[in-house]
Amino acid sequence: MKILILGDIVGRPGRAFLKAHLSNYKLKNGIDCVIANGENAAGGAGITAKTAKEILGSGVDAITLGDHVWDQMNFNREIDDLQYVCRPANLPVSNPGRDRLIIEKGGLKIGIFTVLGRTFMGPKVSCPFQTASKVVQDLVAQTDIIIAEIHAETTSEKEAMGWHLDGNVSMVFGTHTHVPTADGRILKEGTGYQSDLGMTGPRESVLGRDIDACLGRFIDGMPRKCPVATEDVGMQGCIVDLDVKSGFPHSIKIIDHRV
Ligand SMILES: [Fe+2]
Ligand SMILES: [Fe+2]
Numbered sequence: 001m002k003i004l005i006l007g008d009i010v011g012r013p014g015r016a017f018l019k020a021h022l023s024n025y026k027l028k029n030g031i032d033c034v035i036a037n038g039e040n041a042a043g044g045a046g047i048t049a050k051t052a053k054e055i056l057g058s059g060v061d062a063i064t065l066g067d068h069v070w071d072q073m074n075f076n077r078e079i080d081d082l083q084y085v086c087r088p089a090n091l092p093v094s095n096p097g098r099d100r101l102i103i104e105k106g107g108l109k110i111g112i113f114t115v116l117g118r119t120f121m122g123p124k125v126s127c128p129f130q131t132a133s134k135v136v137q138d139l140v141a142q143t144d145i146i147i148a149e150i151h152a153e154t155t156s157e158k159e160a161m162g163w164h165l166d167g168n169v170s171m172v173f174g175t176h177t178h179v180p181t182a183d184g185r186i187l188k189e190g191t192g193y194q195s196d197l198g199m200t201g202p203r204e205s206v207l208g209r210d211i212d213a214c215l216g217r218f219i220d221g222m223p224r225k226c227p228v229a230t231e232d233v234g235m236q237g238c239i240v241d242l243d244v245k246s247g248f249p250h251s252i253k254i255i256d257h258r259v
Helices: 011-029 049-057 075-081 128-142 155-165 211-220
Strands: 002-006 033-037 062-064 101-105 108-116 145-151 171-175 192-194 199-202 233-242 249-257
Touching: 002 011, 002 171, 011 033, 011 049, 011 199, 011 233, 033 108, 033 145, 049 062, 049 075, 062 108, 108 128, 128 145, 128 155, 145 155, 155 171, 192 233, 192 249
Parallel strands: 002 033, 033 062, 108 145, 145 171, 171 192
Antiparallel strands: 002 233, 101 108, 199 233, 233 249
16 A cells, blocks of 8 residues: 655645646555545645645645644634544643544555644643653554654654554654655654655745745744745655555655646
């Protein structure tokens, strides 16, 4: 089974790229399932029901979120109706939305969840390691395959999560930095791992945003709007080729697809 996992979808350019190219890419590469982080899908910050539905309509099967989960007003009232969207599992339990997803593909049940890291991250969340263990324990009884995401700033926290879950899930991938890491590999107990998938958005940018505006903020420190950039759009992530019997990957292929 081949699962395509995509880094943060950034704004209209990211969504438009998926709409134009994802179905063809899936066919060409024999993809059975697509998981994508959608935390920057609406105007670069957060997501709405409308944009989530657009992404699902482009061929994504499950959308995860991150620290920008509540950036769009009203999304807290929309998320419960979105069956294939989950918010970080270690947010306070009072937060709306699903903290995990179970989807069916090719007769297999795939459990998906994300946790937020705590180093250099804003939201007040409970321990991502304890939360991940608890969610995995639940999902083991209900699913054939588990895909875990750590949405975090530091590679150290992400690698630690990879080792924490090694042997207990099929894949641990990181998101949030919008820049892919070159460390896609299989860990010693069989779990696939990549520290950060990158993004689905405009690469001629600073993490998906307008270069001049972002550069200006660093140089003079003055506040200014940083709109989503528009050029050199593509999708970054990985293809995990899973052995369905063991649940562990044969291979992890890092992708950076442009047309
Ligand atoms: Fe992001
Ligand atoms: Fe993020």
